[in-house]
Amino acid sequence: MSCVVQALPTPVCSVAQAIAVLQLLAVLHLLQAVQLLLHVHQAALLQLLALLLANQPLAAK
DSSP states (O other), X not given: OHHHHOSSOOHHHHHHHHHHHHHHHHHHHHHHHHHHHHHXXXXXXXXXXXXXXXXXXXXXX
């Protein structure tokens, strides 16, 4: 955490911070994409889920 407090971070620290920020942005972008997919194709996904559950061995009992 010392690199966050420093006014001029070292190159290693700034690279680590940049990687962490990019990873966070990638995760947020992926979550937004999944949320949009779920919203747009909710009915299709529910049908697919129903088909998958119907094909489970436990559902046959």
